[in-house]
Amino acid sequence: MHSVEPTGRKPRRVLSTRNIILYGFLIVAALYWLLPLYVMIVTSLKGMPEIRLGNVFSPPVEVTFAPWVKAWDSACTGLYCEGLKVGFWNSVQILIPSVIVSIAIASVNGYALSFWRFKGSEFFFTVLLFGAFIPYQIMIYPLVIILRELHLFSTLWAVIIVHTIFGMPILTLLFRNYFASVPAELFKAARVDGAGFWRIFLQIMLPMSLPIFVVAIILQVTGIWNDFLFGVIYAGTRNFPMTVQLNNIVNSSQGVKEYNVNMAATLLTGLLPLVVYFISGKLFVRGIAAGAVKG
């Protein structure tokens, strides 16, 4: 009798029942999510005659980029026929200040709440937390009135302010929890070294909190870009963000439904969040994990 002593790395069977079930499930799930995307892409590359043939899954016989050009440049939103480009630039103008202002304020909030216990800081934090759970529909109308009184209603600034306000609770919570995981002794050492509120924040805390900033930026960029409600309420017709204009293009009732243009417009609108997720997926996970386990 000759038997092999177990030695070294334990052998693993690649085609075990468990693996087959696991990978089978993953493939089906991936198909389920990818199929709509596939349909949208092929449809956006077809001409209208080909679409009328009705086979949504077949690849385009004749690839055309005309629907993309039309969606960007000249699709009609009801009143104007300027395509999505106006909405795109409005969205950019809303996005950049909103992201910067909301993250700047929230990070300082979170830092102050974890390190500089001031009188009433607990109360302040509770109020903020509470804010995170109030359904924001409740605040829509009061904000309309406030912004009107400030003569900001129907401007880009109105949307920027609203995004900053509504991002504040969750972002502050995010930053506070991250900074709470930074050892208090680091903060004490910096104080003994004569650094004050801003110097500690800018020179000690900021450089070590890059991951959480990436998380916050991703949350805000995708959240604000995808926003429809605040844009439609506060921005005013000329300042509608891309999402609102997409809706207007897709739902405009005149003429025939141009499915290819609608698909192209939708893809264009979704492009930015998609790109953000792809390039930042790794950083995102790393950031969340860093906040969770760093001790």
Next chain:
Amino acid sequence: MTSSISINNLALSFGEIKVLKDLNLEINDGEFLVLLGSSGCGKSTLLNCIAGLLDINDGQIHIKGRNVTWEEPKDRGIGMVFQSYALYPQMTVKGNLSFGLKNAGLPKSEIESRIKHAAEILQIEPLLKRKPAHLSGGQRQRVAIGRALVRDVDVFLFDEPLSNLDAKLRADLRVEIKRLHHRLQNTMVYVTHDQVEAMTLANRIAIMRDGAIVQLDAPHTIYNKPVNRFVAEFIGSPSMNFVPGKLQTDNAPAFSSGDMHIPLQNYPFDGAGLNNLTGGHDVLLGIRPEHIVTGASLAEVPWSTTVEVDVVEPMGSDTLIWSRLNQQDFRFRVDGQSLLDKGDRVQIGFDPAKICVFDNTTELRL
């Protein structure tokens, strides 16, 4: 001797919890004072109050004769070293050392020379360009000490600087800190719960319990004349044996418990718990395991008895024997070469001059 730090009636509470109560402490110029106590007794809190990192509720703190009660940490003339090193992770060692100096607006040349000086003393010159993540624990703590050193201050505050290090490094760095103190001659306040660190480093030890200082004395006084049972038990490893019994004052003072009768003529009765001394009073006899004698030395002591060996713990240089005396656990040390085994009977004795007697109710030493 002038006092370097003087703390009067200090009180501090976190919300409802009173952590420090009416605490007074005078620390001499150039003294190495160790704050020793079990976890949660308020050592770090006291140190943070001295540093100005906590706002106190009541009392005053003077450093070098100056009232610093309301001053910022940076203005108190202190340097601090933390248990977790607390180095700025994104800065190099040099950046860590220069951060405070830059904040203070010192000229570049002065900063350079101070860093050079500190790096020399602590032997960290080759590390100056590295980030803290690429240093070992011992090196990190050296850098942290360097950060206090470059501040060129009169008072160093250490909060358990060695407790994150392994045993060997701890012993090495302990000696280095002692050398540093000899060299700089500045005041050092050092928090630890390691009694070996406390005994070896301190000029004086302050034993803390529940936010108050129980005893403040030189290490050998703390060891030989603990004020109460708590201190006696806290200092010394393995800790002191206690045997309950009665104080006899018939003709000469003596301790008696069961068939034990130990004359106390040589006992000084110089403790704090004197005034309620009556015959038949309940007392505790305390004797350290290292003060028990066996074999030939028994001839020199006036009292001995025989006990049975229960557990033998060899430690190399000596061996700890667990036995029972008057139904109490009783430990004593014998030579490391001893061949005693479980079940053996052995004769032990001790010199009454080496014992402590405590009042059983107040637990104060008589």
